[in-house]
Amino acid sequence: MYKILLTIAFVGFHLSYAQQASLTVERIMRDPKWIGSSPERVHWDINGTLYFTWNPEAEEAASLYRVTAADRTPRKINPRKEQGIIDQYTYDKTRRRAVFERHGDIYLYELKTGQEVRLTNTVLRESNPQFSSDGKHIIFQQGDNLFQLGLEQYDWVQLSNFTRNGRTRGEPSENLSPQNQWLQDDQLELFNVLTQRNRKDSIRRARQQEIDVRGLKQLEIGDDILSMQQLSPNRRYITYRLTQRAEGNKNTIVPNYVTESGYTEDIPARTKVGSALPVSRTFVYDRQRDTVYRVDTKTIPGIRDLPDFWDDYPTRKRELQEENKDRQVTIGQVNWNEAGTAACVVVTAADNKDRWIMRLNPENGSLHLIDRQRDEAWIAGPGIGGSWGGGNIGWIDEETIYFQSEASGYSHLYTANVHTGQRQQLTHGNWEVSNLQLSADKSHFFFTGNAKHPGITHFYSIPVKGGTATQLTSMDGGNEVTLSPDEKWLAIRYSYSNKPWELYLQENKPGANAEKITASLTDEFNAYAWREPEVISFKNRFGDDVYARLYQPDKPKRGRPAVIFVHGAGYLQNVHYWWSQYYREYMFHNLLVDLGYTVLDIDYTGSAGYGRDHRTGIYRHMGGKDLSDHVDGANLLAEKYGVNPENIGIYGGSYGGFITLMAMFNEPEVFAAGAALRSVTDWAHYNHGYTSNILNEPTTDPIAYKRSSPIYFAEGLTGHLLMCHGMVDVNVHFQDIVRLSQRLIELGKDNWELAVYPVEDHGFLEPSSWTDEYKRILKLFEERLNN
Structure with a gap:
């Protein structure tokens, strides 16, 4: 009887393990703490102690940890001690002393003794401290002006006298009218915080007057x-x-509908x-x-x-x-x-x-x-x-x-x-x-x-x-290295395609052993055999090498469907041997492969990591070579990997959403279904810094904008399109997708749907939103790519 019970328990354990290891959208899109918390914000202090934020216990917020070359066990730091850490500083020529700012005051630090001397103690903020070339003075900024502080006599000298309309910034303005004087006095009487600020300003002005600015040219x-x-x-x-x-510029406004006040803000x-x-x-x-x-x-x-x-x-x-x-x-x-x-x-x-x-x-x-x-x-x-x-x-x-x-x-x-x-x-x-x-x-x-x-x-x-x-590093994958102040040690944040980031410590010598410091992944995450995607390359129609990640199923689904993922940002690299910043999408691709889909993830023209020609290949025509790379990738799937060319879908967010729209509008015979997330629909409505690089400006180069914006090609839609957008997106505004929706309505298109997320910005935060979005994406592909 005991043996029977033990066997039942053993079988039950393995059934539970198998169930736990299977993927669902709900499981993937939960709070990322279920994966584990990789170390972040890695930095050294002036004494060679290594600090990083980490959350191995899945608490509400990450904590600060430290290790040293002598003690490599991560130790949590008391938050009250964090302010004493010196991680931003400037050396003198001898590298025996350093100067730094803490809470708006300047400090001098002796590396040999560890002695710390406070050089300023004022109500104003002193910043940007530097040693003079002779090492005898500290140069720093207070307000608009530059000052010099002698390290022998501790004498202050003001070096500049910037004035705004004849007054040093912070000086009182012209005499007030009786009415305005009454209002000011009443404010000071009512609000204690204003009284305190007024007193501090008076102290500051008094101290400022102690510094002799006579003879200083007004700038x-x-x-x-x-x-x-x-x-x-x-x-x-x-x-x-x-x-x-x-x-003459006009700023845009993003309406926020779900607010604490109950009013649209x-x-x-x-x-x-x-x-x-x-x-x-x-x-x-x-x-x-x-x-x-x-x-x-x-x-x-x-x-x-x-x-x-x-x-x-x-x-x-x-x-x-x-x-x-x-x-x-x-x-x-x-x-x-x-x-x-x-x-x-x-x-x-x-x-x-x-x-x-x-x-x-x-x-x-x-x-x-x-x-x-x-x-x-x-x-x-x-x-x-x-x-x-x-x-x-x-x-x-x-x-x-x-x-x-x-x-x-x-x-x-x-x-x-x-x-x-x-x-x-x-x-x-x-x-x-x-x-x-x-x-x-x-x-x-x-x-x-x-x-x-x-x-x-x-x-x-x-x-x-x-x-x-x-x-100097030896582990193939992604190596993010932070060098110690004495340049003897490498703090390495390392990851691989199917292994998230961990922290390693290595001597700064070629061939030295990199010792793993953190172990961040949960048992639940490790219970699934995450795939290592195959990194391939193919020639596009222009003869250029294009790199891609390929995921292939052991048992292809009936209809042999495929999905192509388009990464965001345009100038970004996602085909590599380290853990993807698109980790949710990576896990979703594992789910798709489990269901029998082939998945391709392309570093299309415009992506980072491949030099100038690849970077600028989209100049004046977004949706040109970057789109044709995906068409060539789709042809590769059909010709080499046995995919049914009638059952290819495409999806992506931001720039990836833009390419998805261009694909659905301009290549309808290639892509049967697409999911466009937080998409740019008209580049004339995006920001200046990014867009003007690639397309110049709408008034100077309208040709580039007309051939690069999906809204001008919407009549080409024949496949099935899902669009998803956050309503408080301050990057790609919700207005973008509303304008395109109106265009589709006027064109009489009925093979599209729009899912809106009232509380989400460009990057979603709520697991419920991620779950809803990707359940819709999966439903789209399951229904439309099974001919």
Whole structure:
């Protein structure tokens, strides 16, 4: 009898285990804590202790943990002790001292003794502390102005005197009328918080008056936005930027219907592409000569060059040629060498076609070319920045800078002499450099690269003079490395295709063992045999290599259907050997394969990780090569993998939703069904920063917008379309899908449906919303891909 009971219990255990291991939409789309909590926000403090946020106990919120090289067991940190962690700091030249900001005050830290000295204690915030080149002073910012604090006498010296319409910011305005004075006095009497703030302002003004500003030139900024105030290392020059606000723009509004108040509330949102841009100018204040002058951009080589797209608009091109105006440009942060004898800046064109690296002559504000990168599509790529920022740039010695460029077709590392312009390319090949940093002794660089395979990243070092790069990590997959302050240790966040991120610790030596620090996955997650998708490549119709993830079922479903997934963001990589940020979709693909579907996930033209040509292949035609790559992928499935070409579906979110719409409207004979999630339907209604890079502006390049926006092709819908959208989406507005719905109604289409999610933004948060959305997607494919 005992043996019978034991056998029944054993069988029951395995039946329960099998049931637990099977996938459902409800199981996949629960709170992600059921998977486990991977370590995040990995950083070192100044003493070489490694910190990270983690939630192995599935609590309401993650906690801070720490490990050291000596004690590698994760220890939870008391939240009250977190404020003492120093993780953002600046060294002096000797690397024996560091300066940092904590709660708006400046502190000095002695690394050898661990002694911490508070240098400021004011009601205002002091920020951006730096050592002077001689190490005897701390330079910092308080309000708009720069100050100098001596480390021997602890004397304060104000270095700049920025004024707004003749007044230092924070000074009281002109005398109030009796009525307005009464209102102000009444407010102060009623509200204690205002009284306290008024007292603090009085204290601040009194302390400000103790600092002698006599003889300091007033630097008038008017109504402009002041930014990038910076003192040269030799303390002679102050550089700064003034930005004039754009006028005449209209911001969008996103209505929020499900609110605590019970009333519809408006969420202020962004402008749309083509809105007026702010205009900035950069200035130099020579403290020695007590004079201010603007940095001169008129001599920048090619500043009047017109982009090639104007060839499609010959009349307007002739008008622009006759006007012969300088293009609008923006000057980034001034980068000084240690001695303060030379400076360089990154200048970017507002039309996104040029990036210049220029040497700045601070004596007269003139600019001299070091490197120009022009792209008739748009400037971008890892470490380059383009319109998004200045990218990686810094000094190796007093005459040599380093930077990244796509001049070879891939983002690589270069050095250049700032006086002669002589360049040297340090890394080479059909792969990309990212996360670049110079070693503390400036003898070599550290960087992440995908040299081994486009979908595998490793951490490397290379001498600053050039040579062979040394691979420091050894686990194939995704390696996100954070280097310790003494550069002896690598904190590695590592994952593989079917294994989420974990934290490892490794000595900074090639071939060293990487020790696993965290174990984050739950037993429930590990109970299922998650597939490792096959990474394949195929030639598209243009002869380009396109990479894809392929999931194949052991027992294909009747009708041999397939689903193609389109990742979002456009410029993003999802075909790789590390854990996907689309982890819900990855799990859903495992479910589809369990049900007998073949699944293909393509890094289409425009995706990251494959160099400049792949990145810019969608210029002026989104829904062109990126869409045809999916059509070619569908043909591959039919020709090579036995898929029924009549039963192919497609789905994706954001940019993936946009491609899904273009596929359903323009390739109806290829795709029988599609699910478009949070989709852009008309690029003229998206934001400026992203869209103007790829399509220019609607008023200057309407051809690009008309051939790239799904709303103009809706009449082509013949298959079955599901659209899903969050109603409080402040990225791709709900208005997008409403406009397309009206278009489909007017066209008399009846083979579509719209599911709305009243409380969801662009990225869904509620498990119930994820579950509802993906149950609808699965239902669509189950009903429409089984011929």
